[in-house]
Amino acid sequence: MDISNLIIILSAVLFVSLLAGVWVAVSLFLVAFIALLLNDNSNIGLLWATTTWGATATWTLTALPLFIWMGDILLRTKLASDLFFGLSPWLARIPGKLLHVNVLACAIFAAVSGSSAATAATIGRMTIPELTKRGYKLKTIIGSIAGSGTLGFLIPPSIILIVYGVSAEVSISRLFIAGVLPGLLLIILFMGYIAIWAIINHDQMPQDESDNIKISFFKKIYQTRRLIPVIGLIVFVLGSIYLGWATATEAAALGVFGSLFLSLITGNLSFKVFVDSLLSATKTSCMIIFIIAGASFLSLSMGFTGIPRILAENITTIGLDLWQLIFVLTIFFMILGFFLDGISMVVLTTSVILPVVKAAGIDLLWFGIYVVLVVEMSQITPPVGFNLFVMQGLTKINILKVAQYALPFFFLLLFAIILLSIFPQIATFLPQLMVDNY
Amino acid sequence: AGTKWDMPTPYGDGVHHTKNIRLFAEDIKKATGGELNIVVHSGASLIKHPEILRAVKSSQVQIGEIFMGLLANDNPIFKADNIPFLAPNFDAAKKLYAASKADVEKHLAKQGLKLLFAVPWPPQGFYTKKVINSVSDIKGMKLRAYSPTTSRLAVLLKATPTTVQTPEIPQAFSTGIIDAMVTSPSTGVSSQAWDFVSNYTDTQAWIPKNMIIVNSRAFKKLDKKIQSAVLDAAVKAEARGWEMAQQETSAKTATLKEKGMKVSKPSDSFQKELQLIGKTMGDEWVKETGDSGKVIIKALK
């Protein structure tokens, strides 16, 4: 079948199926099934079973339910609200106030978790109820979490950087270091945007004056004591990785242990809290993994039909100069990102794209960070965007609305890509230092 | 129109195995005038490594590449090229392959699979944080173990076997979860080992292989002419692959040196100590395999 016809048919199937209210995972399954059917595959059933088993029975995903559980435990104890109580005196005078907690908490959590869905799920679970209670508009809360959750991929550790490093043969530790400055850049962009938005839309911020009361510096410090348990937990989990107690995946189990321990000593732990948090985490992680299974079947079918590969080949044969190449690739990844999850995007296209990127004289380390940024964008674009799914799971607000709320963050990511292209040092400076010091 | 075969492979495009497979697919396309088109899906992009065998066996794909040692739990014959110091150079590795091939083919045939060819990795060496000059230097180190064989090796070296997943190796080294691993110069280069470990001791411990397997039914469905084109290309690819592996060994070892790693050959006395451990493991392996193992060991002498 002609590839453009195939693309049209498959996109139509996806949109009709999603709009008709078929579950997201099943819609992805349906598209994959039809793609394989049109590709004359004779063994679709076993391909489904093998892929689904391989995608779900895997060590790399085990951190996901554990981090979600950690968030669920913290939510059910007073620790989550302590976080806000401790931070509010410091953020009260800054435009955007406690909304910045979303960005900062996601950034800090991103240093522990390698996945962007886990980051959005864990932090969202804790901050959405608290911020709502304090009168913040749901749409600003959701947008900022869906957006800053994407930091999970850029700030090390990062699953995407590992996958990219393996296929591009670029040092993973260097990629991790290269991600640090762009990560900070994104944090600044996100917080800057929130501050400006809050100044312009002053009427949409909570008008509760209690946050604005001037309190003395010492009182602020005193109130900040409530942050100690949460900071202790973060230091404990981060420390366990950097002290060599645990690998990045294992650290999630320590996170669960730490939050259970904290809730125990603060007298918040009961059997009910334990079971409720566990079952709630089980549901959230099941929802995400159900969609991951559908996405991996779709990714398999894309491997067989060769759509991403052929599109990428077309790009590589046009003969573009450096800037045109970056521009076209960005559009290409953006479109691919509507339909595919980040890992599939990287895996399915690198073997065609990397030789061209190399030939164009682009630093593969820089390109890795660029890829992470486009993957982050794909996390918040419909119809297939895992941060959107996580937010719908947490708030029942549909993914199209969530995507709309997160749209400013999409443009901020795009802006970051432009900055990164003009100033490649943002990515290459730190790794270069590392080489020089060797 | 021609036949299209999908071929999942586990490793990335920079590895000599993948380069060889791409040439293999091209050869067949040329020889058959496009009648058989093998689409190579490298880097586990279609099917992940643990599932490739199953996928070929049950006709989900027609052909694939896997690490032979992956089948060690099914039949100890697949462990032969993972026994330390049993066949520690390419000549011995060739002999080992020739001696074990019939058993390997027999096992695969039972599963409806046909062995097309096998290509080695470069010989395995020790990546360590500290310099090692004797077995006693390894004592007490945390050595990465990823299989019963590597775990046993660690125990015999009086090191502590430690499990770490491949992507987590750099972090594990820099935070002290492990301080030694055994792998090839290829893997050392592709993971840029110089970023987290500084010594490479070229012990030539063992020379593992990847094998290219095809589903027998899919193969039989091809015209006789195409079948022989595939077999011809396989013979050619095998010869080329062994050449490539040797070039890869010197090229990648040179890269390790270039990037500032301390590359050394073990001294004679160290080598002897290691061979002693190899002997123990070889004997244990023969016990496991029975007669077929004895025949192979004899062929190596």
Add this chain to the structure above:
Amino acid sequence: MRLFLDKLYSSCGIIAGAFILLITLLILTQIIARWFDVVIPSVEDFSGYFLAASSFFALSYTFKAGGHIRLTLLINRTQGTTKKTLTIIAMLVIISAVSFATFYGAIFVYESFIYDEISQGYIPIALWIPQSSMLIGVVVFLIALVDDLVMILQGIEPNFIEEES
């Protein structure tokens, strides 16, 4: 019957949760064992199997709780018969997909069993054992789906619809 089915889904949910607890304990054991230079073999295999088991066992439980997400934006703008028809169509699509999954899941596990498929890690494990969790989970999921479709046909609003809004 109603009581039995509801018990079935909630038991599956509890089993699924227990598997996540098991993953936590397993990994914690591995961390502690490492301090004492002890290797816990095949932790990555077992955590993977437990994760799969948890995910599949939780399918029906999560569905009943309205946890699986879909776009309800069009459906929620309709009412009466149109809404009911749309819901039934969506249910039929998911039931077909899960029936497909049940059928081939069964073949997959059966083949693992007759061909003696074993795991490639440290401890050899007959793969049909962990893989059965996939089959069981999918079967119970299918039951839950048919259960809800029957409810809709009888004019009863199933729980997931209530939870969605």
